[in-house]
Amino acid sequence: MRYKTQGVCSREISFEVKDNKVTNVQFVGGCAGNTQGVARLIEGMDVDEAIKRMEGIHCGPRPTSCPDQLARALKEYKAR
Secondary structure, three states: OEEEOOOOOEEEEEEEEEOOEEEEEEEEEOOHHHHHHHHHHHOOOEHHHHHHHHOOOOEOOEOOOHHHHHHHHHHHHHHO
């Protein structure tokens, strides 16, 4: 799935879900070290657990963050 982010430095997030596990997470743009770290940390994680851990994280004064955007993308995926 491809998700267009809003309110953060990254422009897009792509990922796959296999057997309710998050795989192949890639961010386009954003802080490379942070986004790569997030992607590696949730690789193989259950979708619901990933949402629970990342939802609501803020980036400085912004009301969202790259991890929060990924949680939103996963919620959108589940709603399909």
